[in-house]
Amino acid sequence: MAAESPLMALFGRSPVKPMQEHIKIAHECVTLLIEFFDAAVEEDYETAEKVRTRITDLESQADDMKKDIRSHLPNSLFMPVSRSDLLELLSMQDRLANSAKDISGVMLGREMIIPKKIRKSMRKYLQASVDTSEKALGALSELDELFETGFGSREVKLVMGLIATVDKAESKTDELEIKVRKQLRGVETEYPPVDIIFLYKVIEIIGDMANYAQRVGSRMQILLAR
Secondary structure: OOOOOHHHHHHOOOOHHHHHHHHHHHHHHHHHHHHHHHHHHOOOHHHHHHHHHHHHHHHHHHHHHHHHHHHHOOOHHHOOOOHHHHHHHHHHHHHHHHHHHHHHHHHHHHOOOOOHHHHHHHHHHHHHHHHHHHHHHHHHOOHHHHHHOOOOHHHHHHHHHHHHHHHHHHHHHHHHHHHHHHHHHHHHHHOOHHHHHHHHHHHHHHHHHHHHHHHHHHHHHHHHHO
16 A cells, blocks of 8 residues: 555545445445345345345445535545545445435335346346446545545556446446346236336336446546546
8 A cells, every 4th residue: 555645644544434434335235135136036025124124224324424424524625636526426325325225125115026037137237237336336445545645647547447347337237227128118018007117117226326336436537637
């Protein structure tokens, strides 16, 4: 790890450390969706409810941490980047956890039955969204190094490369979303219309989750540009 700069030594530990802990918790919420989905596919909503409880507990932790970060984040005068930019980044991170909570909530509330013909594609789509979140986590894990090196060119290049992987993962998620929607359209008349409406909603939120992960990368690009 690079030596701490005199400026950071003067003003204390990098303020992005708590943000890195926050996105770890948010991503853990996202990751649990795979376990939740697998239980839901088997219509084992007793297990799914237990996983949902873990998701909501973690989402609550992330929410508390978000509020704490907001109240303690230093004034931009003492940081190499804008306080408002860091707060926007934090907001995108928090939406990852919120999306995981929303997806599990909709599915559990209706004890949703996933049509057999789309199960495989939908799980692959969900996994792609989770992977996008993981890429965002990887990019943000380098943010403290950026601070400590004074946004040195070598570290900036590394982070820009990681951000590119987030964009690529999100694009893959978009492609899989189109496939899942097309498959669902082919069988939607076989199921109650209300169930299909809610299933489309879940598909939409899974896509939103990948978008929020991409926006984490986009906010980091803004930090690098200023």
